[in-house]
Amino acid sequence: MSRVYLDHNATTPLRPEARDAMIAAMDVVGNPSSVHAEGRAAKALVERAREQVAAAFGAEGADVIFTSGATEAAALACAGRGLHGAAVEHDAVKAWIEPDLPVDAQGRVTVKSPGQSVLQKANSETGVIQDLPEGLEVSDMTQAFGKLPVAFNWSGCRMALSAAHKLGGPKGVGALIVKRGTDLEAQIRGGGQEMGRRSGTENVIGIAGFGAAAKAAVEDIATGTWDRIAEFRKILENIIAAGSNETIFVGKDSARLPNTSCFITPGWKGETQVMAMDLAGFAISAGSACSSGKVRSSVVLQAMGFSGADAGCAVRVSLGPETTRNDVTRFAESWLKHLNRHRARAA
């Protein structure tokens, strides 16, 4: 039986449109900063992608700064601003902020001073979606972009982060979307590319892939792909809930991304579940981060009020545009079988 990949929030497979655009870009020899025909051809690829990413974001090409990913976009947006945020932010953002904003049990964050704050649009672990207050300084839209119709112009925020590989583009390329007139201090300085805001010869191949993926992702949203995925997520959660009344679905009373289900089964460690499911042919992730061989329970779940022990028993299942009903039913049934084995061992 073929493997089933249910870890799309970590990264999602390359879209065919992105692959084609990247293969074509590989044979464009020029440097986008060169004035000759070869250089102009490379520049044209970058500018087409800029328009595609901007259009997908409901922004203008001039608002897009290409970076090496959401992590670099976070540094560009946040460094030196003394911003506030919540503990549920991704580490790429949390590295730059004071994580002192309150989070409720459903993962919702209260922002008191939007002009001095960062707020993610959607959480990668739980899928919980935030309403963005008007005048917000920065929003991390990395998980929302490509799954929700995200329009930067009416989002009310000054800057937004994104990464291509979360929507079917390549890894290692992303963008900061910036409202015109925002003061921005370049973090990477040199040749003055990206209007002086991010130096270094552009990742032309990656950027071409990002543009094509963004365009295709918007078409997916328009044709109802994620409504279908939300149905599959409901099927998955119903099967699990029917066989395991102790399982807690995190953030279930909040608006969530259509593809994400995070659930805690007290007493059964997330890491153990991930390994058991991996052997059974399913890729999911634990609600914990592993650094230098040491597993720590999810800070996001603890910020929502779960104990460290319960947070350590969380797993995240994240579906993608290609996920089928059969994938989710097979997963849920296999997961219940392993839960029963765990119960038998624990008895």
Ligand SMILES: Cc1ncc(COP(=O)(O)O)c(C=O)c1O
């Ligand atoms: C919400 C969020 N922000 C930022 C990032 C960082 O993205 P990258 O590692 O591609 O820079 C991720 C990736 O996991 C994410 O999910």
